[in-house]
Amino acid sequence: MIRRDSLQKIEVLLREFPAVAILGPRQVGKTTLAKSIARKLKNDVVYIDLERVSDQRKLVDPEIFFEANRDRLVLLDEVQMMPQLFAALRPEIDELRRPGRFLLTGSASPELVKGVSESLAGRIAYVELSPINLSEAKSSRYGMQRHWFRGGYPPALTAKDDPAFHRWADSFIRSYVERDLTLMFGVKLSAVIIRNFWEMLANGTGTILNIENYARALGISGPSVKRYLDYMEGAFLIRRLQPWFANVNKRIIKSPKVYVRDSGIVHALCGIPSVRELQGNIVIGGSWEGYVIEEIIRHLPANVRPFYYRTQHGAEADLILVKGMKPVACIEIKYSKAPVLKAGFYQCIKDLQTTQNWVIYSGEDNYTGREGILYTSLLYTLTQLIGKI
Structure with a gap:
């Protein structure tokens, strides 16, 4: 175990x-x-x-x-x-x-x-109790690539091969769609709508929530979309990451970003058969971003809360860590071995006056770039940086 x-x-x-x-x-x-x-x-x-x-x-x-x-x-x-x-x-x-x-x-x-x-x-x-996190996986000799692709559910992570992982994931998804959500909350939910909505959320994981777009695509009302979101979030399947706008004198995007919480379920819902196929898939950026954010949130001290930040004038950061009412860290997440930052991230740092600013990328080296921004790996972030906030 x-x-x-x-x-x-x-x-x-x-x-x-x-x-x-x-x-x-x-x-x-x-x-x-x-x-x-x-x-x-x-x-x-x-x-x-x-x-x-x-x-x-x-x-x-x-x-x-x-x-x-x-x-x-x-x-x-x-x-x-x-x-x-x-x-x-x-x-x-x-x-x-x-x-x-x-x-x-x-x-x-x-x-x-x-x-x-x-x-x-x-x-x-x-x-x-979230799915197995990266440090737990590594302590049992499961590497980050396997953990990211298959996610943290024990039967998925420990499956003998990727086809076995997909068979488990398909059964898991079908169970939630056809039975579990309805039983857990004592309400009648449409299996077809749950399945289609979950797949849409997986393919757009990390995007800003637009209730009306989902309502049109699913053929239901906006309040019904919100109801399905509530139940999926209440079952710990998705996360709504809220925007930070307190004490900011800017025109802020105020809709949440939505993530399917487990990266393995993202890949199963998107029909991605292997890590190799993931590399060329359009979902890879959102998948990596969601994976990193979920790992960070699982390691946060109790007095630190996660948000994202985006203004209508282009300032943005994928993740903001807030202590009390003060933003303490701006984080950009890039699936790249040589990440390039846009001007919006520098503007975010200026807006929020954060002193800890990191780019978490898919490489392993740690180095300091322009304006003291630290480029770092996910593992170093979790083991060396989060605990010092």
């Missing part, structure tokens, strides 16, 4: 909070990680898989079940399948407020599961 960076954090939170929830997309390894943590604990564990009808029946009266298992860690897997449990957890936790009583996993954002946030506020800690 690939060791996950989140393991230690979850163990610490279990010693501090009555309930800890591990959130993330399906097949990312939440259940495996939760079970491995449970095995390390000295107290007994009761495991409930809420996708099984037989296990759901055990919780017909959750008050009796929780009271009978107060001396055990209760592991509730895929808890969004029974959102009514959160209302039952609140009085049970208040009755016996002891750390480490409940460990939950979920594949849907709490904000979209009715009753979750208000029921357990102050009683639960949330940890997002």
Whole structure:
């Protein structure tokens, strides 16, 4: 099993909070990680898989079940399948407020599961488990090219070859399209629209969101596009990167940029069979940009937030890192061994007055260019720069 960076954090939170929830997309390894943590604990564990009808029946009266298992860690897997449990957890936790009583996993954002946030506020800690990141992959001897092409889902990364990766990815995509999103959120969603929209987002990953363009292409209304976006983001499949415009006296682009979060899913949705074929594909720039941004976000300190920046007069940066209300780093991302910067990036630095300015490119050398801008590799950024912000 690939060791996950989140393991230690979850163990610490279990010693501090009555309930800890591990959130993330399906097949990312939440259940495996939760079970491995449970095995390390000295107290007994009761495991409930809420996708099984037989296990759901055990919780017909959750008050009796929780009271009978107060001396055990209760592991509730895929808890969004029974959102009514959160209302039952609140009085049970208040009755016996002891750390480490409940460990939950979920594949849907709490904000979209009715009753979750208000029921357990102050009683639960949330940890997002993303697909395997680059440092985790490298610690298990998987190189960056393989990780970028196949993404971080364990079955994809560890597949014996690229055709096996594509077979897994096709099954994963089909499952989400035909079943998972509808089940997770308890709403009826069109499989055809989900599939077409997901493919459009993958082919345009990293572009500025234009609701009306997608509405026309899909034959649905603008509000329906927003609803599908909400559910896909709530299932941890896409990311909307918001623009930075606070305290900037400029005409700013204020629509978010949208990324399909896992690069392997991007390549599967775009029908790219191998790394070699990726090199000549138009999606490569957006794929690399999204891959780099996702890796950086996974490594950010808790007090640093990501944005992008673009003005109507051409100043732009792919990623802005903001500490408090102050931009501290401007980042440009280039899939090139000899990147050339446009004037807009220099204008961005001038607008935001950032002191840490980097170009993350596909080479391995680190060097300083014009106006002190650091040209650096992704791995060096993650291991040497992000932690010093």
